[in-house]
Amino acid sequence: MKSNWIVEQTRRGVAQFDRAMTEMYPESNAYLKSARDYLDTVGETCNYIAACELVPWENYLPSNAKVLDMGCGGGWLSAMLSRVDSVETIYALDSSQHFLQSLLPQVMALMEGNQFKLVEIEGLFQPLLFDDAHLDVVVASSALHHADNLESVLKEIRRTLKPGGLLFVLNETPWPGYRHLLSVLAASVRTLRDLSLQRYRPVSPSVSASGYLYDPALGDRDYPVWYWKEALRASGFVIESVMDTGMPTVKGSKGRSLIHFVCRAA
Numbered sequence: 001m002k003s004n005w006i007v008e009q010t011r012r013g014v015a016q017f018d019r020a021m022t023e024m025y026p027e028s029n030a031y032l033k034s035a036r037d038y039l040d041t042v043g044e045t046c047n048y049i050a051a052c053e054l055v056p057w058e059n060y061l062p063s064n065a066k067v068l069d070m071g072c073g074g075g076w077l078s079a080m081l082s083r084v085d086s087v088e089t090i091y092a093l094d095s096s097q098h099f100l101q102s103l104l105p106q107v108m109a110l111m112e113g114n115q116f117k118l119v120e121i122e123g124l125f126q127p128l129l130f131d132d133a134h135l136d137v138v139v140a141s142s143a144l145h146h147a148d149n150l151e152s153v154l155k156e157i158r159r160t161l162k163p164g165g166l167l168f169v170l171n172e173t174p175w176p177g178y179r180h181l182l183s184v185l186a187a188s189v190r191t192l193r194d195l196s197l198q199r200y201r202p203v204s205p206s207v208s209a210s211g212y213l214y215d216p217a218l219g220d221r222d223y224p225v226w227y228w229k230e231a232l233r234a235s236g237f238v239i240e241s242v243m244d245t246g247m248p249t250v251k252g253s254k255g256r257s258l259i260h261f262v263c264r265a266a
């Protein structure tokens with residue numbers, strides 16, 4: 001007799017983000033349960049929506065555009081872009097069942113998105129099950145730093161984009177190189193302290209030259225600005241602009257500025 005556990009193991013494995021959010025950050029339960037509270041958080045408490053409204057979308061989106069929203073979360077960006085006339089289809093992809101099944105439909109309704117343009121995809125960043133050169137535009141807000149291997153996901157995006165197609169890496173918060181170095185040094189010192197004191201940690205941040213995984217539960221990684229640029233170039237993109245929005249993640253705070261990378265498939 002044979003059993004194949006792979007499909008079910010993968011399905012349960014990818015539910016990890018939903019579980020991690022609610023277990024590690026119980027306060028997120030409050031705003032993740034209701035679409036209105038979720039939109040208040042991303043749009044009123046935080047600057048995610050305001051920062052993306054700075055992009056002159058109408059100038060960038062070609063007519064009949066096929067757009068992929070990678071790691072769409074509750075789908076506010078998909079809803080926003082579905083209202084742009086030139087967008088024909090918006091694929092909203094996320095591995096989180098909760099975001100796609102519970103929040104996205106309500107967010108679309110609250111933001112008056114165009115349901116007829118929306119294709120929801122419960123899926124992973126890669127492999128993308130699109131043919132080569134299927135897409136005109138890919139957007140990813142605060143999502144790609146979750147990729148286990150940034151360059152490999154960027155190359156997969158490049159494969160699915162038409163030549164000259166656009167990738168918008170949105171709402172990332174990269175430090176300048178020297179500041180990233182300081183943060184990695186501090187993490188290294190904490191790691192050495194824990195090891196020398198033999199402090200047991202079931203999971204812990206990891207430091208490497210290809211990204212600092214500072215929140216292993218959620219898969220949040222830090223890369224400095226120069227690293228994003230190198231990864232984008234190595235994956236076949238030309239960087240058209242780096243937009244520093246001057247907006248911190250949380251409104252009125254002194255946090256890092258939300259940054260957009262606008263890139264064209266070479």
Ligand SMILES: C[S@@+](CC[C@H](N)C(=O)[O-])C[C@H]1O[C@@H](n2cnc3c(N)ncnc32)[C@H](O)[C@@H]1O
Pocket residue numbers: 017042048070071072073074075093094095096099123124125126140141142143146147171219
């Ligand atoms: C910080 S949230 C950003 C959500 C949304 N784009 C926004 O700006 O509010 C990151 C999203 O990426 C999704 N995600 C993380 N890793 C993923 C993966 N490997 N494949 C697909 N989605 C992933 C998570 O489920 C989550 O919804």
